[in-house]
Amino acid sequence: MKKWFLAMVLVLVVGALAACGSSSESKDKASAKSKDIKFGATAGPYSDMLKKAIVPGLEKKGYKVEVVEFSDYIQPDKALDNGDIQANLFQNSIYLESFAKQNNLDLSALISVPTAPMGIFSKKYKSIDEVKDGATVTLPNDPTNAARALNTLRDEGLIKINEKADPITVSEKDITENKKNLKFQPIEAGQLPRSVDSADLAAVPGNFALAAKMDLLDAIALENMLDPYRNIVAIKTENKDSQLAKDIKAVVESSDFEKVIDDQFKGFGKPSWMTK
Incomplete structure (x- = not known):
């Protein structure tokens, strides 16, 4: 009877340890997965801005970023709202507010970026x-x-x-x-x-x-250019205070980002927050 009891205790302890290991492993996998993101943009200068000035900064912070290019101004916000992508860069805040209202989407502007002027x-x-x-x-x-x-x-x-x-x-x-x-x-x-x-x-x-x-x-x-006309990074409103949102802002506000803009996006007008 005593041997049986000890055997049962041993099974329970091993099971608990295995569960802890499994739980820890699951958390690690979930954490790694949260660093895999998709960032949308229309093909052209803002897709280039993502690849050259934003993605490298996010990769330094441990993210694995896939840039998803769209050929119209309809799908990027719909993809963002349904979770197919985690952020996008292609529109100004005027367009975002209007499109989100018309299509019942809950999206928000995160930060404005240098934009090609008229x-x-x-x-x-x-x-x-x-x-x-x-x-x-x-x-x-x-x-x-x-x-x-x-x-x-x-x-x-x-x-x-x-x-x-x-x-x-x-x-x-x-x-x-x-x-x-x-x-x-x-x-x-x-x-x-x-x-x-x-x-x-x-x-x-x-x-x-x-x-x-x-x-x-x-x-x-x-x-x-007036700031409302400048392009913005958009994100789901519920994620506006997420770590990803904070990291994207930190990258865009960095000196590395501004250096790429100055070197490779000549003529782009900077938002007021960059010129203060």
Whole structure:
């Protein structure tokens, strides 16, 4: 009886130790898995920014990062919301708020990043001062980018805009002075790079300019971009205070990140938090 009792105790002890080992092993595996993440971006400059300036920093912190490239502006946020990816980089906060509201998604902006500004390009003029009376200006036909174009033309002294107008929603009706009698031709944003050949001036958003292999530094004027227009890293709201979120912010705020931007993303406008 005594031998039987001792045998049972031994079995229980071994079982408990095995359970502890299994539990510890499971925790280790779970911990390792949490460091495997997918980071979404649209193909182009922001996918490049991830690969060159953000992923290396996360890898130094022990993460294994897979960059997932998307070809549209619909799927990255849906993939983020359903957990297929853990963060994305392709949009500004205005778009994020609007898309999330329309699609009932609970997503949040984590941090803004340097963004390709809109440029005023011209093959006819070498400077804004050369612009002649009656010059044609192609600009985006969507309200958000049209406002950016008009704000840039105002900043360059070509037009004046009602001071009471919201800069985010400025439109042609808010123009109070057009001394050069500029003729505006709204067209699809993706067609703007081509319009440089035919128009006197073309207001081309940075992402479309880069996609068309245009050099931002060839523009005769670059947008003084408002922070709401700058691209952001987005994350699920429930994960906004997670360790991953803290690590992504730390990487973007690092001197290594800024050095890559300065070296390889020339012309990109920095958000206000980087210029303080």
